[in-house]
Amino acid sequence: MAQETLAQKVWRRHVVGRTRAGNDLLYIDLHLLHEVNTPQAFAGLRAAGRTVRRPDLTVGTEDHTTPTVAVDRRDPDAARRFQRRLMARNCAEFRIPLHRLGSASQGIVHVIGPEMGLVRPGTTAVCCDSHTTTLGAFGALALGIGTSQVEHVLATQTLVLKRPLDMSVEVTGTLSAGVTAKDLALAVIARAGTAGAQGHVVEFGGEAVRALSMEGRMTLCNMAVEMAARAGLVAPDQVTADYLRRAAPRDVGRYDALAVHGDPGAAFDRVVRLDGSAVQPRVSWGTNPAQSVPLDGRVPDPGELPSAAEESAARRALEYMALTPGTAVRDIAVDTVFIGSCTNSRLEDLRAAAAVLAGRRVRVDTVIVPGSARVRAQAVAEGLDRVFAEAGADFRAAPGCSMCVGLGEDRLGAGTRSASTTNRNFEGRQGAGARTHLVSPPVAAATAVRGRIAGPGDL
């Protein structure tokens, strides 16, 4: 057999059929659900008189629209209340476990799956959400899917998919102190472009990736979709095995995490190499995640960008962002700092923010939303809640997507500028007319203290 990449291997081992059009039918090991994008799937199932094939491999949570100020907060919005009730009714009817707001395991879908130990190396996982790529950090083939595909997986535990291409992103060297997986993700996307991995599964490798914690790998894989990757993954190693042993001790022995890897010398359709030691903390200046520069840099002059397409995109972005070419990144004042989202709301991220905020005061509104109830509990156990409170930051009581997307109560007003640890800086993403700068947790925290974009070294 020809040498295979990790993605090809996982794919092949899950093929259970082939369509006449030449697509593969894949078996799905784990199906995660949240309250957005699923009601029509359940309605379709009901209309067809079908049932859920494997409720035991299906797990739901509430995250996108849930309040964050208190677990027992009654959402003033009737449509959102209805959406969550519908999710609860659907899960109850089809016997799918649902982690509702207030439960000890509720949280952002991409945060709770890993922390419950549900994602295993070499498996397939799907969820009705583009950032499902996060789960690839475990060496799983994890794909975001649409509503009709959700219905198909609910009914059959399989999915028809076109075989993807393979891309390798290899990061050599060592990341400098203060440079995080978020900065690496922004650097990779800046290099590859927002469509750079279209149709590909990206395998992240190289010394700098191997040195990342599982949390860091999740941040990196989370943002693979921002360069249009179908999925992003990291080959499992001892770091993966150790994480899984802690998350799901009862499963240890049922699989060998270290046995899951691609063949040496397997060919990729596209290869991108990056020197990890050259990556610096990054800040986005535009309205897509590829539009970022180092913290030491300046807002670019659109006229100096390499292509006409980039130039016109940059002109439009700078207008929306109300930025002038040549402005030093550190001179950009913000109104709000948001630390959270499936990119950067795990314990490691909160620790990094707390390390900067300890003994300091924030100058702008600073909202910190944990990725899960478990993350919040751990943060409290370590006293991070006190650090945040003493700094004047608002550490929310309940986890969720919150200000990452503005589908719930938390959103930014028009013209508000934020430094945010999220993954998308699209127009209106955090609220109509709001302006988002994507940054890492330490840069977000330093920015909160200074009121202008900053790194910990600037304080």
Ligand SMILES: CC(C)[C@H](C(=O)O)[C@@H](O)C(=O)O
């Ligand atoms: C609402 C949801 C379907 C969406 C996604 O698919 O990613 C959201 O999570 C986002 O980040 O934009």
Ligand code: SF4
């Ligand atoms: S935190 Fe943001 S990016 Fe992640 S799933 Fe929620 S809305 Fe999407």
